[in-house]
Amino acid sequence: MKDQFGIKESLNNLGLKDENPGSSTGQKWIDSKTEYFASMSPADGAVIGKVQVADEKTYETIIAQAQKAFETWRNVPAPQRGEIVREIGNALREKKADLGKLVSYEMGKSYQEGLGEVQEMIDICDFAVGLSRQLYGLTMHSERPGHRMYEQWHPLGIVGIISAFNFPVAVWSWNAALAWVCGDVCVWKPSEKAPLSGVACQLIAAEVFAKHNMPEGISCLINGDYKVGELLSHDKRVPLVSATGSTRMGKLVGKAVGERLGRSLLELGGNNAIIITENADMEIAIRGSLFGAVGTAGQRCTSTRRLIIHSSIYETVKTRLAAAYSKLVIGNPLDEKNHVGPVIDQAAVDMYLAAIEKAKAEGAKAVVDGGVLTGEGYESGCYVKPAIFEAENHYEIVQHETFAPILYLIKYDTIAEAIELQNGVPQGLSSAIMTLKMREAEAFLAVSGSDCGIANVNIGTSGAEIGGAFGGEKETGGGRESGSDAWKAYMRRQTNTINYSTALPLAQGIKFDI
Numbered sequence: 272m273k274d275q276f277g278i279k280e281s282l283n284n285l286g287l288k289d290e291n292p293g294s295s296t297g298q299k300w301i302d303s304k305t306e307y308f309a310s311m312s313p314a315d316g317a318v319i320g321k322v323q324v325a326d327e328k329t330y331e332t333i334i335a336q337a338q339k340a341f342e343t344w345r346n347v348p349a350p351q352r353g354e355i356v357r358e359i360g361n362a363l364r365e366k367k368a369d370l371g372k373l374v375s376y377e378m379g380k381s382y383q384e385g386l387g388e389v390q391e392m393i394d395i396c397d398f399a400v401g402l403s404r405q406l407y408g409l410t411m412h413s414e415r416p417g418h419r420m421y422e423q424w425h426p427l428g429i430v431g432i433i434s435a436f437n438f439p440v441a442v443w444s445w446n447a448a449l450a451w452v453c454g455d456v457c458v459w460k461p462s463e464k465a466p467l468s469g470v471a472c473q474l475i476a477a478e479v480f481a482k483h484n485m486p487e488g489i490s491c492l493i494n495g496d497y498k499v500g501e502l503l504s505h506d507k508r509v510p511l512v513s514a515t516g517s518t519r520m521g522k523l524v525g526k527a528v529g530e531r532l533g534r535s536l537l538e539l540g541g542n543n544a545i546i547i548t549e550n551a552d553m554e555i556a557i558r559g560s561l562f563g564a565v566g567t568a569g570q571r572c573t574s575t576r577r578l579i580i581h582s583s584i585y586e587t588v589k590t591r592l593a594a595a596y597s598k599l600v601i602g603n604p605l606d607e608k609n610h611v612g613p614v615i616d617q618a619a620v621d622m623y624l625a626a627i628e629k630a631k632a633e634g635a636k637a638v639v640d641g642g643v644l645t646g647e648g649y650e651s652g653c654y655v656k657p658a659i660f661e662a663e664n665h666y667e668i669v670q671h672e673t674f675a676p677i678l679y680l681i682k683y684d685t686i687a688e689a690i691e692l693q694n695g696v697p698q699g700l701s702s703a704i705m706t707l708k709m710r711e712a713e714a715f716l717a718v719s720g721s722d723c724g725i726a727n728v729n730i731g732t733s734g735a736e737i738g739g740a741f742g743g744e745k746e747t748g749g750g751r752e753s754g755s756d757a758w759k760a761y762m763r764r765q766t767n768t769i770n771y772s773t774a775l776p777l778a779q780g781i782k783f784d785i
């Protein structure tokens with residue numbers, strides 16, 4: 272492996288080896304005696320390290336240990352659980368530069384975005400610490416004299432976390448930090464495309480739990496492909512499966528968990544649009560659209576895929592965007608002068624090329640054409656040109672989430688038409704409007720406005736803060752993670768009625784006297 276940008280030192284600081292057992296119950300790593308799979312960097316095509324695939328025996332060991340650990344962890348007072356999460360946040364602060372670099376090198380997002388992803392982990396730990404003292408239930412007035420009613424929240428048990436490659440560490444922390452303060456234990460299956468980021472996080476968290484003499488099993492890692500994910504989704508011992516990834520995957524996980532009447536929290540694909548009205552601040556609109564469309568090489572669930580532009584400013588936006596695209600520097604994500612890094616692998620490149628071909632076949636016209644970059648610095652074969660096409664919303668390819676930097680421009684005349692176009696896709700994750708006119712903004716936010724889980728004004732579609740609940744509607748899966756009251760998904764609600772009177776009146780005044 273070439274040691275550009277001090278990667279080796281960061282891998283070393285994170286405790287990663289050339290070959291890593293992929294599964295652990297905390298500080299105990301399990302040698303599954305199975306094959307190792309390689310983690311390749313899309314930045315330069317080098318093998319960063321190898322990780323072992325978990326087999327069923329390893330899976331069983333992990334679940335048994337997690338079940339045992341739950342019996343201890345659920346009895347640790349929530350604020351004390353919060354204290355441990357606070358220390359995990361501090362450990363992440365110390366490792367921010369190294370972990371951010373690994374995320375960038377293993378996944379291909381820019382170093383700045385890698386750092387941002389670790390910052391998001393730190394932020395959610397802080398949020399969870401406060402939450403650990405705020406797991407509130409309500410009290411109700413009973414209709415019966417001498418009775419008291421209230422509700423309380425108890426932990427669920429094992430939370431299975433299945434994550435996608437594009438946020439290889441933050442998504443785990445959104446789930447784990449909340450689940451832990453709620454009293455749950457976690458079993459995490461990271462993406463097989465970014466397994467080393469998972470191993471690094473596990474090493475960080477496990478050390479903190481061990482320092483507090485907590486049992487093995489509160490933080491568990493299990494590596495492998497979709498088959499390991501299937502073990503989690505079919506397992507009755509896992510009451511909640513939080514799965515982040517494609518809609519295709521979410522439908523399978525949702526079905527498997529639903530069949531056993533477990534709970535799933537699904538965070539799936541998006542097809543996000545920005546409406547740019549004739550009353551937009553053009554600077555903000557162009558900058559917001561640019562970052563939304565090309566940031567993370569178009570591989571965010573919230574990436575901007577469609578621009579719905581008022582016909583009176585359509586040509587201006589088109590020209591300005593094309594000019595901005597011509598200035599984009601594409602290259603190694605760890606080199607801070609580059610704006611756009613690679614897509615994750617060859618399969619992603621193939622999907623990008625197929626989408627462009629299909630768009631053209633359906634009638635889309637290139638404003639900025641795509642293509643794969645070759646030559647020095649592009650040897651991994653994963654660098655593609657961000658592309659812009661003029662298209663119609665109803666094209667099959669526009670209705671579909673292509674996880675790559677392809678942006679479609681669509682024209683509209685009335686705000687009602689713009690909202691209809693924005694909502695006219697199967698997915699419902701993120702949406703935005705660029706306008707300085709209050710009536711347009713409010714129409715977009717009204718009940719008849721955007722149907723997405725996220726609706727922004729004068730901000731692009733990507734880059735959510737952890738304080739809000741994150742997730743989307745329709746084929747995005749309906750799950751909510753991170754801030755607000757998303758914690759309730761990780762707990763079970765219990766309603767308690769206590770009779771402190773000397774009688775036994777029945778509810779609804781029912782008489783049952785002998």
Ligand code: NAD
Nearest residue numbers: 434435436462496497500501516517520523538539540572
């Ligand atoms: P993917 O669906 O290919 O894989 C995601 C995870 O699911 C991986 O860990 C994979 O091993 C696992 N998996 C796949 N099939 C499974 C099955 N049948 N049972 C159990 N587990 C299974 O997705 P990806 O390519 O890694 O990520 C890109 C997708 O994720 C995009 O669609 C993107 O929009 C979505 N995403 C959504 C959010 C969100 O919060 N809504 C966040 C990040 C990514």
